[in-house]
Amino acid sequence: MSLLIKNGQLLTESGELTKVDVFIENGKISEIGTGLEIEAEEIIDADGQLLAPGFVDLHVHLREPGGEKKETIATGTMAAAKGGFTTVAAMPNTRPVPDSKEQLEKIQERINETAAIRVLPYASITIRELGQELTDFAGLKEAGAFAFTDDGVGIQEAGMMLKAMKTAAALNMSIVAHCEDNSLINKGSLHEGKKSAELWLNGIPSACEAVHIARDVLLAEAADCHYHVCHISTKESVRTVRDAKRNGIKVTAEVTPHHLLLNEEHIPGNDANFKMNPPLRSREDHEALIEGLLDGTIDFIATDHAPHTREEKAEGFELAPFGIVGLETAFPLLYTELVEKDVLTLKQLIDFLTVKPAETFNLPYGKIAVGAPADLVLLDLEQEEQIDPETFLSKGKNTPFAGWNCKGWPVMTIVDGKVVWNKGRVTA
Numbered sequence: 001m002s003l004l005i006k007n008g009q010l011l012t013e014s015g016e017l018t019k020v021d022v023f024i025e026n027g028k029i030s031e032i033g034t035g036l037e038i039e040a041e042e043i044i045d046a047d048g049q050l051l052a053p054g055f056v057d058l059h060v061h062l063r064e065p066g067g068e069k070k071e072t073i074a075t076g077t078m079a080a081a082k083g084g085f086t087t088v089a090a091m092p093n094t095r096p097v098p099d100s101k102e103q104l105e106k107i108q109e110r111i112n113e114t115a116a117i118r119v120l121p122y123a124s125i126t127i128r129e130l131g132q133e134l135t136d137f138a139g140l141k142e143a144g145a146f147a148f149t150d151d152g153v154g155i156q157e158a159g160m161m162l163k164a165m166k167t168a169a170a171l172n173m174s175i176v177a178h179c180e181d182n183s184l185i186n187k188g189s190l191h192e193g194k195k196s197a198e199l200w201l202n203g204i205p206s207a208c209e210a211v212h213i214a215r216d217v218l219l220a221e222a223a224d225c226h227y228h229v230c231h232i233s234t235k236e237s238v239r240t241v242r243d244a245k246r247n248g249i250k251v252t253a254e255v256t257p258h259h260l261l262l263n264e265e266h267i268p269g270n271d272a273n274f275k276m277n278p279p280l281r282s283r284e285d286h287e288a289l290i291e292g293l294l295d296g297t298i299d300f301i302a303t304d305h306a307p308h309t310r311e312e313k314a315e316g317f318e319l320a321p322f323g324i325v326g327l328e329t330a331f332p333l334l335y336t337e338l339v340e341k342d343v344l345t346l347k348q349l350i351d352f353l354t355v356k357p358a359e360t361f362n363l364p365y366g367k368i369a370v371g372a373p374a375d376l377v378l379l380d381l382e383q384e385e386q387i388d389p390e391t392f393l394s395k396g397k398n399t400p401f402a403g404w405n406c407k408g409w410p411v412m413t414i415v416d417g418k419v420v421w422n423k424g425r426v427t428a
């Protein structure tokens, strides 16, 4: 298999655009240059399009097994491909939970059979994500676990977290944490603040997240473990991670597109497409997240793609499940709202979606280099289109961004040198 991409716009290290040809052979990038005259089985003219490394999303919910009404590995990875993603890491809050070698091997099998792109499966920290009993970390690592997390719920006991971190560190694996203290949730369905008061709904206080992070960075220091914070959302959390990094603790953090673009003031009323965990916080929190991303406190962007059915999301703010989809809109939204408005440079945004997550977890993806896997995306930065959930390939239509006008739509996604999504050929 060989593929020649002609005239793509490539970002240089200094952030300038330069026109290049890329030759791909046997799934790997074998030459980058200008005016390449090489015979290839397929030639793609990328004139006028940005050629970027395929995006890497280390926080998605594919729902399979057990949640196939919401999403499957097949539909979730097609949605990812359409969004320009070539690698995703799948969260373990499925039924059953991948908490044993056998379960993880079954998921790996489904991935091999049905995934459109690379999928790295997480294993859970505790049996059934119940926080009571540690899983077999060594066995799960052997079976291909990407890292350990109980995403969906927090680890309530400090002693359990310390044990998890020590076990992970000994295996050179990472602990990825959903930070939420159950005793502080307050039966809330949104952030405790202006909006919860306005809507007469119970609010989740900021401390619910930050107290876990404060506890865990101290545990990570004691265990000498790489500790990664999921979907960071408050200014206190950002401050705590910043302080821990300054003190040499091996902590990293991700932020979602929705927490970078929205805050509680955007919630229009009782619409559960604005309900997610952690919730949209205050305007000050929102600003602290941008600042944290710019100063390196926050390492990368992850979508926390969390599909739910229409019926579930129609239940209203208090009863609907937490979570929104994100894979098909992440880049266009972030490009339009942050790059076009000069909050981030194009180079920064691409790095936050590619090389930064890859480097945080020592993955060989996220860069365009000779010898690297040919995981690429072509993007149209000019054409404007409205976000329409009805066109999503994901089964989940639950987005708060319906109707937003965006530029920066992916036009082709390539994994291992194979075209897995092509806007010109495949429509929703």
Ligand SMILES: NC(=O)N[C@@H](CC(=O)O)C(=O)O
Binding pocket: 061, 093, 151, 152, 153, 178, 275, 276, 277, 278, 304, 306, 307, 321, 322, 323, 324
């Ligand atoms: N983020 C969410 O609101 N929901 C996630 C769980 C999670 O990421 O904690 C889900 O699985 O639906």
Ligand SMILES: [Zn+2]
Binding pocket: 151, 152, 153, 178, 230, 231, 277, 278
């Ligand atoms: Zn979570």
Ligand SMILES: [Zn+2]
Binding pocket: 059, 060, 061, 091, 151, 152, 304, 306
């Ligand atoms: Zn999640």
